[in-house]
Amino acid sequence: MNSTNQSLKPLTTKINDNGNIEIGGCDLVGLAEKYGTPLYVIDEYTLRSVCRDYRDAFKNYPKVNMMYASKALCNMGISSVLASEGFGFDVVSAGEIYTVFKAGVDMAKVLFNGNNKSFDELSLAMRLGVGRISVDNFFELSLLNEIAKSYNKTADILLRITPGIECHTHEYIQTGHLDSKFGFDLTQIDEAVELILNYYTNLKLHGLHAHIGSQIFETSIYGDEIEILVKEIARLDEKFGLKPDEINAGGGLGVKYTNSDCPPSVYTIADIMINRLNECIEKYKIDPPSLFIEPGRSIISTSGVTLYTIGSSKIVPKGKTYFAVDGGMADNARPSMYGAQYYAEIANKPDYEHADTVTIAGRFCESGDILIKDIKMPEPEEGDILCVYNTGAYNYSMASNYNRVQKPAMVLVNNSQSDIIIKRETLNDLIFHDEIPGRLRK
Numbered sequence: 001m002n003s004t005n006q007s008l009k010p011l012t013t014k015i016n017d018n019g020n021i022e023i024g025g026c027d028l029v030g031l032a033e034k035y036g037t038p039l040y041v042i043d044e045y046t047l048r049s050v051c052r053d054y055r056d057a058f059k060n061y062p063k064v065n066m067m068y069a070s071k072a073l074c075n076m077g078i079s080s081v082l083a084s085e086g087f088g089f090d091v092v093s094a095g096e097i098y099t100v101f102k103a104g105v106d107m108a109k110v111l112f113n114g115n116n117k118s119f120d121e122l123s124l125a126m127r128l129g130v131g132r133i134s135v136d137n138f139f140e141l142s143l144l145n146e147i148a149k150s151y152n153k154t155a156d157i158l159l160r161i162t163p164g165i166e167c168h169t170h171e172y173i174q175t176g177h178l179d180s181k182f183g184f185d186l187t188q189i190d191e192a193v194e195l196i197l198n199y200y201t202n203l204k205l206h207g208l209h210a211h212i213g214s215q216i217f218e219t220s221i222y223g224d225e226i227e228i229l230v231k232e233i234a235r236l237d238e239k240f241g242l243k244p245d246e247i248n249a250g251g252g253l254g255v256k257y258t259n260s261d262c263p264p265s266v267y268t269i270a271d272i273m274i275n276r277l278n279e280c281i282e283k284y285k286i287d288p289p290s291l292f293i294e295p296g297r298s299i300i301s302t303s304g305v306t307l308y309t310i311g312s313s314k315i316v317p318k319g320k321t322y323f324a325v326d327g328g329m330a331d332n333a334r335p336s337m338y339g340a341q342y343y344a345e346i347a348n349k350p351d352y353e354h355a356d357t358v359t360i361a362g363r364f365c366e367s368g369d370i371l372i373k374d375i376k377m378p379e380p381e382e383g384d385i386l387c388v389y390n391t392g393a394y395n396y397s398m399a400s401n402y403n404r405v406q407k408p409a410m411v412l413v414n415n416s417q418s419d420i421i422i423k424r425e426t427l428n429d430l431i432f433h434d435e436i437p438g439r440l441r442k
């Protein structure tokens with residue numbers, strides 16, 4: 001069965017009576033006029049339909065907990081939508097903890113991840129009652145134990161492990177291979193458990209956690225990951241008499257950025273995980289553990305598009321034809337960071353012939369700030385509205401103020417209604433934290 005992450009565009013995308021592209025019943029040219037560009041647009045219908053896919057796909061295993069990896073896109077509006085769909089949250093910083101807390105999320109359904117959590121961040125997690133902390137290394141075990149002791153509390157933890165699985169995605173987004181900066185090596189788990197059992201009395205171990213990478217198109221590796229997690233909890237039970245009853249398989253499922261991408265369906269991944277889990281429960285003779293998953297990209301990417309206004313152009317003799325937009329690497333770092341590819345259309349010319357091959361350049365002062373290389377589209381003109389698809393994940397969350405450009409606004413669209421969920425930054429926002437030392441003031 002197909003799932004929403006396999007769609008290139010938000011599910012509500014269509015051409016309306018004005019001859020423009022609309023999403024969530026909102027004309028994209030109208031949104032650009034109303035809110036300005038660049039503008040991130042998130043389609044609530046698409047977002048909720050991914051949540052439904054995940055819930056339906058995993059419904060045959062009785063103990064599944066869905067968490068959304070906030071790092072893909074974290075703000076209070078999106079957190080409220082996902083909480084209303086029953087999702088918990090994987091967070092990686094005080095900022096993400098605070099955001100979901102202020103959005104009214106049940107903190108018991110929050111898991112704190114990261115390879116170098118600070119004293120302050122772990123303390124905040126303890127104070128706000130974050131449900132699980134995935135401990136990444138020996139240093140953190142000791143630090144967290146001290147913090148928990150100081151609050152007279154027990155920290156409920158998982159151990160993040162490196163399962164030794166290589167997935168074929170960009171090297172920057174692989175995380176499960178052996179020589180990775182994340183988690184305990186398989187050979188270090190016993191030592192960590194001995195420390196927890198013998199010395200770290202304010203830590204309670206619930207299970208193991210792994211995450212093998214991002215934008216993954218392979219399917220069988222999810223089964224392999226499940227087997228490693230189950231085998232390890234069975235071994236810990238046998239060796240230490242522990243009954244760890246949670247496994248967290250992380251996120252990683254890919255999405256369709258361009259027509260040539262064919263990501264697997266959520267239903268395929270769920271079947272592979274659940275079948276292997278059931279087999280392993282028999283094979284390793286354990287009670288069925290709770291299964292946690294924490295997808296980010298595949299939840300939020302497809303529902304998001306970014307609108308830009310086309311400005312200047314340049315035809316290089318015997319070279320490319322460039323059209324520049326009013327955003328670029330500061331609102332979407334992925335193309336310049338790791339050569340990510342995107343698909344785009346002109347929102348006010350959706351049914352014109354795609355006759356020209358053009359390159360979409362960003363406005364930032366780096367030659368590498370190219371959003372899309374060599375894409376076929378109707379010849380752009382100054383003032384056209386460009387819609388870049390599948391920008392919901394790792395766009396706003398990686399955005400910067402490079403060149404002192406304000407971060408764009410974000411709107412949530414649904415049933416012909418649009419609501420701001422992040423305001424556009426102002427020039428005053430940019431200087432808000434600046435100070436001129438007294439001795440330099442006139």
Ligand SMILES: Cc1ncc(COP(=O)(O)O)c(C=O)c1O
Pocket residue numbers: 069071072090113175210211213214215250251252253294295296297298
């Ligand atoms: C521990 C962990 N969980 C979940 C995710 C989410 O991955 P994705 O957005 O590919 O689903 C990440 C992303 O890097 C991660 O590091």
